[in-house]
Amino acid sequence: MIRRETVYRLFAVAIGGALGAYVRVGVDMLLPANEWAASTLLVNVLGSTALAGLSAYGARRPLNPLLQLAAGTGFCGAFTTLSTVLLLFTAMSATGYLGYLALTVALCLAAVFTTHRVILRLVPASEGRP
Amino acid sequence: MIGLLLLAGALGAVGRYLLDRALPATHGDTHSLWRGWPLGILAANIVGTFALGLFLGYAHAHGLELARDNFAGSTSTADRLWLLTTGFCGSLTTASTLFVGFHLLYEVNRARAIMFLLGTLSLAGTAGLLGWLLNV
Numbered sequence: 001m002i003r004r005e006t007v008y009r010l011f012a013v014a015i016g017g018a019l020g021a022y023v024r025v026g027v028d029m030l031l032p033a034n035e036w037a038a039s040t041l042l043v044n045v046l047g048s049t050a051l052a053g054l055s056a057y058g059a060r061r062p063l064n065p066l067l068q069l070a071a072g073t074g075f076c077g078a079f080t081t082l083s084t085v086l087l088l089f090t091a092m093s094a095t096g097y098l099g100y101l102a103l104t105v106a107l108c109l110a111a112v113f114t115t116h117r118v119i120l121r122l123v124p125a126s127e128g129r130p
Numbered sequence: 131m132i133g134l135l136l137l138a139g140a141l142g143a144v145g146r147y148l149l150d151r152a153l154p155a156t157h158g159d160t161h162s163l164w165r166g167w168p169l170g171i172l173a174a175n176i177v178g179t180f181a182l183g184l185f186l187g188y189a190h191a192h193g194l195e196l197a198r199d200n201f202a203g204s205t206s207t208a209d210r211l212w213l214l215t216t217g218f219c220g221s222l223t224t225a226s227t228l229f230v231g232f233h234l235l236y237e238v239n240r241a242r243a244i245m246f247l248l249g250t251l252s253l254a255g256t257a258g259l260l261g262w263l264l265n266v
Binding site: 009010013014015016017018019020021022024025028029033044047048050051052055069073074076077078079080081082083084085086087089090101104105108109111112113116 | 132135136137138139140141142143144146147150175178179181182183186190198199216217219220221222223224225226227228229230232233234247250251254255258259262
């Protein structure tokens with residue numbers, strides 16, 4: 001027998017994941033077609049920023065676990081993608097591929113570290129705690 | 131057509147969540163570089179990238195164009211492959227969790243975080259290349 005809580009969790013991840021994939025395609029459609037996968041870089045930086053913010057906020061204030069699953073695991077996880085990045089060697093020169101990989105890592109990590117600091121600074125620890 | 135993309139995205143995310151729940155973080159002694167890796171996320175990225183390589187390799191070998199503009203929501207192989215690649219593989223693999231996971235590890239042990247990042251990129255990248263080369 002599957003517990004009701006498990007079903008809620010799976011639904012939260014599914015709904016977030018469906019929206020994440022949908023918005024990822026939407027961002028791709030908004031940008032003019034290009035050879036260097038600009039939309040993949042954009043969604044990865046935006047999604048990493050959002051997940052870092054959510055994670056830092058969660059460290060300060062308790063978040064609804066289902067909301068965290070839907071927004072973090074579901075939406076941010078599905079909105080960003082690693083497989084597309086790693087398969088770009090099929091569409092790029094070796095130099096372009098390695099440069100794109102390095103750029104993705106550098107921009108996403110910069111976004112994650114910055115967002116984490118900013119959110120921790122903006123959101124003070126809950127009152128009543130030392 | 132939109133419904134199928136939503137479904138593929140949902141299945142990819144649920145698959146990643148289940149892998150994350152099934153596989154615990156790695157153990158190892160306090161100084162080990164392999165300790166604390168989120169194995170489920172690593173597995174999702176390896177499996178998803180391998181699958182994407184496989185699907186893209188198949189499309190390439192059969193001269194199929196998988197651009198979003200060609201997607202017609204039909205049961206053609208090209209449309210099914212677009213859903214599997216952009217929808218499912220895109221959702222199953224994740225960059226945000228990888229980089230936030232890197233940050234979490236980095237705050238504990240920098241070398242461990244760097245090993246996790248390089249390990250993920252090289253293992254998943256190799257899996258993707260293998261899938262592409264298999265060409266079934």
